[in-house]
Amino acid sequence: MLSSSRIDPGVLGHLLSQHRELHARLLALRETFRRPRPPGGAGLEAIRGELRGLRDYLAGHFAQEESGGHLEESIARMPRLSAAARAVLAEHSGLIAELESLLERVSTRDIRRVTWSEVAAGFAAFTDHLLDHERNENAVLQQGYNEDFGFPD
Numbered sequence: 001m002l003s004s005s006r007i008d009p010g011v012l013g014h015l016l017s018q019h020r021e022l023h024a025r026l027l028a029l030r031e032t033f034r035r036p037r038p039p040g041g042a043g044l045e046a047i048r049g050e051l052r053g054l055r056d057y058l059a060g061h062f063a064q065e066e067s068g069g070h071l072e073e074s075i076a077r078m079p080r081l082s083a084a085a086r087a088v089l090a091e092h093s094g095l096i097a098e099l100e101s102l103l104e105r106v107s108t109r110d111i112r113r114v115t116w117s118e119v120a121a122g123f124a125a126f127t128d129h130l131l132d133h134e135r136n137e138n139a140v141l142q143q144g145y146n147e148d149f150g151f152p153d
């Protein structure tokens with residue numbers, strides 16, 4: 001059993017603020033991918049940069065979640081959360097792989113309209129998956145810590 005001395009409210013708050021930052025990055029990129037036409041060379045390079053930035057940010061965020069013990073702490077406080085906590089952590093590698101495959105698809109000089117619409121659909125699906133993931137994760141943390149963090153359902 002983990003002791004309550006392991007709880008670090010500063011680190012927990014940091015993780016939750018990273019969820020807000022991820023949300024903001026996803027919304028910005030979603031607007032980019034809503035444009036009907038593929039961008040030219042410089043625009044495409046900017047999108048690659050944003051996707052790489054999102055991937056790096058996400059990888060760092062996941063690493064903190066996996067090592068920070070906050071989900072474990074939730075389990076220790078409420079053992080029935082165990083399966084849900086393990087399930088959210090198990091999703092990390094698949095989410096990174098999904099983003100990597102999108103990056104691969106925009107790594108081209110000339111992105112034709114059909115490819116652009118496929119990549120845009122892929123990004124919309126990725127956004128849904130990541131938001132579902134974060135929502136489930138927030139629910140585990142929230143129940144484990146018995147606090148309302150003010151996230152919308």
Ligand SMILES: [Fe+2]
Pocket residue numbers: 062065088089092133137
């Ligand atoms: Fe996560």
Ligand SMILES: [Fe+2]
Pocket residue numbers: 019061065134137
């Ligand atoms: Fe997260």
